Amino acid sequence: MHGNIAEWVEDVAAEYLKDGGTEEAVVTGRRNARVLRGGSWLNDTYYVRSSSRSYGAPGNSDDYIGFRVARASL
Numbered sequence: 001m002h003g004n005i006a007e008w009v010e011d012v013a014a015e016y017l018k019d020g021g022t023e024e025a026v027v028t029g030r031r032n033a034r035v036l037r038g039g040s041w042l043n044d045t046y047y048v049r050s051s052s053r054s055y056g057a058p059g060n061s062d063d064y065i066g067f068r069v070a071r072a073s074l
Helices: none
Strands: 006-012 034-037 053-056
Touching: none
Parallel strands: none
Antiparallel strands: 006 034, 034 053
16 A cells, blocks of 8 residues: 555644654644655655655645545444
8 A cells, every 4th residue: 555645644743752752743733734644656665654754734635645544343
């Protein structure tokens, strides 16, 4: 699935911890930017990985940005 689209995720854009911590940078309500994970067909191969992050305004759309539909059985 890598390389298809860059995916919107729930995280609000924030910097990772500077002390080398391993926790994800998740800060709610601080910025008007959301995280895009992974790369798309538009990116170089280095960015086509789940740890690649970029930011964008929540209303942005393009043919290389999207989200994955998931289904959980009840």
